[in-house]
Amino acid sequence: MDKYELRIITWTGILLVIFLVSVLRGVSKYATDLPECIPYDASFTAPRISQLDDSTYQVFMLAQMWSFEPDEIYLPVGAEVDFYLSAKDVVHGFHIAGKGVNMMAVPGGINKTTTKFKEPGIYPIVCHEYCGSGHQHMKAEIIVNYPKEN
Ligand SMILES: [Cu+2]
Numbered sequence: 194m195d196k197y198e199l200r201i202i203t204w205t206g207i208l209l210v211i212f213l214v215s216v217l218r219g220v221s222k223y224a225t226d227l228p229e230c231i232p233y234d235a236s237f238t239a240p241r242i243s244q245l246d247d248s249t250y251q252v253f254m255l256a257q258m259w260s261f262e263p264d265e266i267y268l269p270v271g272a273e274v275d276f277y278l279s280a281k282d283v284v285h286g287f288h289i290a291g292k293g294v295n296m297m298a299v300p301g302g303i304n305k306t307t308t309k310f311k312e313p314g315i316y317p318i319v320c321h322e323y324c325g326s327g328h329q330h331m332k333a334e335i336i337v338n339y340p341k342e343n
Pocket residue numbers: 285286320321322323324325328329331
C-alpha cells in the first residue's frame with residue numbers, strides 16, 4: 194500500500210471517530226434524542242400540548258406559512274418533552290436554540306424527537322429552512338418555569 198493511501202485512510206478513520214464522539218457528546222449534553230420519522234397519522238397534525246404526568250409532555254407542533262402552532266409552550270423545569278412535528282404546506286425547519294434540536298417539518302410526514310429541559314429559561318424556536326417571503330417571522334418560544342401571562 195502506498196504511504197499516501199495509508200495516511201489518507203488513517204486520517205479518515207480519525208475524523209470518523211471524532212465525528213461519532215461529537216454526535217454522542219451532543220446527544221448526552223443536550224439530553225436530546227436523535228430525530229426519527231414515524232408513520233404518518235393525521236391526528237399528529239392537530240397542534241396541542243398533552244401532559245402525560247408531572248414531568249412528561251407531548252407537543253404536537255404544526256409548521257405553516259409563517260408560524261408554528263402552538264407558538265408558546267410553558268413547561269416546568271425538568272420537563273421531558275416528545276415533539277411531534279409536521280407541516281401544513283411546504284417544508285419548514287425546526288430549531289430549538291440551546292437544545293441541539295434540529296428537525297425538518299415535512300408535509301405528509303411526522304418527525305419526532307425527545308428532549309429534557311433541565312434549566313429554566315426561554316428557548317426560542319426558529320425556522321431554519323427558507324419557506325417563503327414571511328420566513329423570518331416563523332418563531333415560537335418554550336418558556337421553562339415561568340408563569341403564563343394572561
Ligand atoms: Cu421558514
